[in-house]
Every structure is written in structure tokens, then in C-alpha cells.
Amino acid sequence: MNLKVLIVDDEPQAIEVIKNYLENFQNIEIVSSCTTAIEAYQVLRQKQIDLMFLDIQMPALKGTDFLRSLNRPPHVIFTTAYPEYALEGFDLAAVDYLVKPVSFDRFLRAIDKVLKLYEMKSGLSFTAEPSVDKEIFMYLKVDRKTIKINVGDILWIESLKDYVKVVLEDKSYITKQKISVLEELLPPQFVRIHRSFIVSVPKVTSYYSYAVEIGGKELPVGRNYKNEVQRRLRVNF
Template identity: 55%
Template sequence: MKIRTLIVDDEPHAMEIIRKYATQIPEIEIVGTCGNAIEAFQTIQHNNIDLVFLDIKMPRLLGTDLVRSLKRPPMIIFTTAYQEYAIEGFDLNAIDYLLKPIPLKRFLQAIDKVMHFLDGDDKKQEVGESSNPQVTQTAHHFIYLRVDRRLVKVNTDDILWIESLKDYIKVTTKGKVFYTKQKISVMEKLLPMGEFLRIHRSFIIPLNKVEGYNPNHVLIAETKIPIGRNYKQICADKFDPRDGFSCPQEGAII
């Protein structure tokens, strides 16, 4: 299995480092390099590309804007020397983010994520077998949280609720709790549209995790999440069983 790979970077030295690392991986086939996002767009349109190492800060068009312009983007590993630019790619389902200068160990970790993605338990497929090699990736939506000076990738399907704590937010998932310095209003924009709802100035919840509803709170994982005064009508319209909402547990009005 060959992973057809494109390297996009306006810095020749950075591009050469990635090429040097990639030649040590038998599964990686470098099919081209591009010095800007416009050239990369044309290359992706006219070639079968499985993976792109994509710099974010480039002249004329950012790497993140390139991904947004693609209807069916390949697997993306962002590369950047600026951590603040990585934040812009939170909603783009990238496989990984590599911060320059890129150590070989970190590069190999990113490739390992690619391999795990391609060998996913649910939907295995050979690269190039489908006109959309990213089909399994787009089945999930991820956000990246800055935790202890590193980016942590979180599947939004694992989120139980998000709570604002002054300058921080607390993201509670099925298995872990993450604290990151972020405004809840910013986080709200990064979540997949139609799947989450803000029910309080300090709380956002995933709609598919709601087990019960009361005018004052919703129940998720046996935890009562309060409904703010200004959000009561929105929640009533969404969750009132008399208006078509059905909870997965019997006796859902709590």
C-alpha cells in the first residue's frame, strides 16, 4: 500500500526536512511538492492525493483556507511554526499538527496516526480504492484543545458537556476531563453545527447525549446540567416531549 503524498510549504528548507523524513517510510510515496496553496489546489484537483503535509501560514492563501476550499480534502497533516495558526484548523478534521522545527520522533508519531486511520476497525479500505479516500475521516468531527502547552485531539462525539470557568473552559468527555484557556463563545463556533446546543451562559451540551429534560435542567450521564433563564424557551422548543422530543429513558421528564 502506497500513500500518495503531497508536501506544501513556501519554505524550501522546511519542505526538504519533510521529504527527508518521508523517504524513510516505505509506505509514503512523494508525488509532488508545492510552494504555495494555489499551486497545491490545482495539484489536488488533477491528481489522486491521499495525504498532504500542509503549511498554514503562506502568502496569498492560508493552508486552512485551502482545506476549506476542497469539497473532498485528502488526509491533512498541518505544519506550522506559529501555534496560533494551528487553532484556525480546529474544525478541519486534520490527522495531526506538527510544530516547526519538526523532530523526527514527532513526524513518526503523525505517520503512525495516518496508519491507524487507514487501518480503522470500522471501515477498512485501501488508499485509492474509493474516489473519496477520506470517507472514514469525515465520519467524525474533532476539535483540538491546548492543554499543558500541547494540542489534544478530542472527538466531539465523546463530549458530554462543556462548561465555562471564567477564562477557561472545562470539557467533560466519556473518559477524561480537559481544561483549556478559551472562551465558551469561541468554542461554540468550533463545534459541528446542529449537534450541540448552548443551554446556559456557562454550558454547551451535545443534543444526542440528553437523557432527560426539565424546565430547569437536562440530564446527561446521570448529571444535571442547568438551563439558564435566557435559554429556557430554546430548550423547551428542543426538548419538550409534547413537542416531539423523545428521551432514551422511560420517564424522561425529570
């Protein structure tokens, strides 16, 4: 039996991020996605929903007000760019409160909370372990377009002041973003090796105490990152 999910967010890109995160899990079914609370209300009337990802700042009706209006709401995880609403969210008995941009690791912890609650309620057993054969995607804004990138294709990410360069095997993209934000979004296969570089550990072909080689290029290892880089690479070599 699948856990049935509804996603409610007025930003289509935010919906796509959640969808792609959820595709990494077994026993979770995305029933529908909506951009307004009114649309979500119709879905809840017509279909069984076990978990709702709910944005707070939406047109016409805020997510918190929408949740208050429901007599028997499903489990709710708030997703918002505004951390100041966290207390209000938990007062409404939300399972969790995710502040955008949401890292996959943080998302996994929220899903684990829901599955444990659902197990207690239904007597069924679920797991929050992601399926190994599923792909994870990242969305970047590049030249007024939104580009979908398979995270498994990334070699490294380089900081360029207020921008970052995301390097793949056959191309690269530059987007306005801080490297620290992307670091939070990336899965555990990536490691920060320098204040200006994050690399995909499985893509590293050789390494020294002061540098790693990846994609035919040598990237420096910062002094403050050396111990963690050495530990991660020893495990994978």
C-alpha cells in the same frame, strides 16, 4: 469521480482540522497538504487539483500573492485568522473566505458553494451532505499538548472564565478558550443551555424547565436559553 483537494497552511493543527472536516464528505479526496506555497506549487504542477484551501499569512510567500502567480488556479477557499484580507481574497475570485476558527456549519456552506460551481463546470453531480457514519474531531491544547477529541464523545462543555472544561464520559480536559468560540465550532447536535454550559443533545437523559440531566449530573438552564433548549429537546425525546 472525486473532487480533488489540496490544503495549504503553515499551521499543522489547522491542516488537521480541515482534513477531519473533509473526511465527513463523500466524493472529496484529499490529494495533499503543504505548509508553504512553494510546496503547493510543486503539487499543482504534478497533480490535478480541483479545490485548494489556502492560508494567507505564510512564510516566504503570502497566499494571496501565490494565487496571483498561478496561470490556471483551481477553485480556492481562503482560510485565515485575519478578516481584513477578505476584500482582497474576493477580488482574486476566491469561492469563499473562512476566518479561523472555522465552525463545521460555516465550512459546510463553503463546500456547498464549491460543489455547485464544480457541477456547472463538469456536469457531474455532488452533494455537500456529510456522511452520517463519519466521525468529527476537535483539537484542544492541554498542558502544552494538542489533544484529539471525538466530538461524539463530548457530554458537555463548561465555561471557567478564560478557560473551558470539556467533559467526556470517562475524563475531562481544561483548555484556555472561550465557550463562545467552541460553540461556533461544534456541530448542530450541541445546544447552549446556559451562559456557562453547552450540552450534547443526544446525551441528555432527562430535562425540566430549569435543568437538564446528563452524565449523572444536573446542569442549569438559563432563562435566556429556555425556549430554544425546550424546542431542541422536545424534538429529540
